Amino acid sequence: MSKTIRLDKEKSVGRDGVIGNIDSKNIYIEGDNLDALKILRETYLGKIDVVYIDPPYNTGNDILYKNNYGESQDEFGSKYELDEEGNRIYTNSETNGRYHTDWLNMMYQRILVSKDVIKDDGFFLVAIDHNELFNLGEICDEIFGYHNRIAIISVVHKPEGRNQAKFIGPSNEFLLVYAKNEQLAKIQKVAIDDDQLSLFSKEDDKGAYRLKNFIRLSDGKYSTRENKPAFWYPIYVSNDLKKMSLTEFDNSTAVYPVTTQGIERTWKTTPSTFIDRYKNGDIEAKNEGGNIVIYEKLRENQVIKTHWINKKYHGYHFGTKLLDDLLGVKTFDFPKSVYLMHDIFKLFTPKNGKILDFFSGSATSAHAIMMLNSESKSNREYIMVQIPAACDRKSEAYKAGYNTICDIGEERIRRAGKKIKEETGADIDYGFRCFKVDSSNMKDVYYRPAELKQEEIDLFSDNVKDDRTSEDLLIQVMLDLGIMLSSKIEIEDINGKKIFSVADGYLLACFDRHISEKTVVNIAKRHPFYAVLRDSGMDNDSVATNFEQIFETYSPETVRRVL
Secondary structure: OOEEEEEOOOOOEOOOOOEOOOOOOOEEEEOOHHHHHHHHHOOOOOOEEEEEEOOOOOOOOOOEEEOOOOOOHHHHOOOEEEOOOOOEEEEOOOOOOOHHHHHHHHHHHHHHHHHOOEEEEEEEEEEEOOOOHHHHHHHHHHHHOHHHEEEEEEEEOOOOOOOOOOOOOOOEEEEEEEEOOOOOOOOOOOOOOHHHHHHOOEEEOOEEEEEEEOEEOOOHHHHEOOOOHHHOOOEEEEOOOOOEEOOOOOOEEEEOOEOOOOOEEEEOOOHHHHHHHHHOOOEEEEEEOOEEEEEEEEEOOOOOOOEEOOHHHOHHHHHHHHHHHHHOOOOOOOOOOHHHHHHHHHHHOOOOOEEEEOOOOOOHHHHHHHHHHHHHOOOOEEEEEEOOOEOOOOOHHHHOOOOEHHHHHHHHHHHHHHHHHHHHOOOOOOOEEEEEEEEOOEOHHHHOHHHOOHHHHHHHOOOEOOOOOHHHHHHHHHHHOOOOOOOOEEEEEEOOEEEEEEOOOOEEEEOOOOEOHHHHHHHHOOOOOEEEEOHHHEOOHHHHHHHHHHHHHHOOOOEEEEO
């Protein structure tokens, strides 16, 4: 059956944190992640900077996911249950004869589809423990190519070790890091270690930095004027220290690379490179005791290692307890440390990057992205996908009103956004647009008109299902036309009809009934790139007949569609 996603305005939260608004650029999707990935694939083809997932680790515990592998239900007995849509929910236990195979099949098809949405210079990141580390690495090597495996990072998340272990208590998990294309991919030049971060105490509009003398003070004889004469030259600095040049100008002082001990050394770069750095805002002059000292700005950066041992990555205090305190009740087992996710996204995504997490769980990723945006004045956007698995009716979460995992994740985003806004006052996007995976908006005849019998024609005068709204149709149209779900959506009135304007008029769509020629003309005069109307919405046959001609007259370049 064809699938789509439907907007849930009641659950959506605006950029300002107001429930019911749909002006946020962030996306939360309730539904099977394979369905969601297939729906998103064409629209988001090559547009995601980082795909991060924290999938079920296949430990033999009660892990739920949709099973679509084709084996009969009788083959392994009554291991399935049905959800409200009739899909089989699967609990993978070690008694299953296909224990590893089923899990790998589930992972393989999802990772394979997700690869398509990653930018050529983007990354795929997956968290895993020792149970399936080697198997998962094999399939990721196959999908991305082993040469694109950038790192296997070990993260200490439980330093005391698991005391239930028979032999050695695991204290770490792993993060597999793959580039879409390692020739193009680049991690961000940032620091994530606390000691390193403390060095970059200054900040300008480009971010954190520290100052270092522009004189080359190391390298012994190789940094002297005698041995590197091309690096010996005067830099002219204005008396107010605001202007520098390689040529003398009024009210300027020539500064040479001479140490306080009077040793003639060299600058760190050639003259042309100095000018480039100065124009880029990375050179600064200071008056220190009557002497002008020239500094370079060293931007936040550090060598990233494959072992992460910072206490802020510990799962209990900064994952489980942090979430429990935020929601006021025990809701979720073993969420990741929000600081771990913060550093992962800081390292692998640009400040305006897009992140997809299709095993979003308690929405730690969304929480971390808001934290990161608030402190770095950035605009990272996220797409969270989570199957609405039911909470155990005996659990504290269910008793507190959380019926599904999605309820937990969505409420976490609301509360985390409110808390971050109160604490920082940062002007960032605190909301999300909530969608649900559902069957197509269109009746079967829309996809299989040849199967319609003559006597049934009158039953299908409208291709759209009766329970679908204008917003449902708009989202379908946006996906069909490759317009991202985060695009700006405005509602206008043209001749008493509800017109959706998407991305500042890039798409104009109207799904009302009784649309007159006058309305069509006024839409055409706006010169949208796309114009979409509902077939059954035309006021009469004359409007339908003249539809194309109207656009040919007023906006021939507009791409027209009729549902």
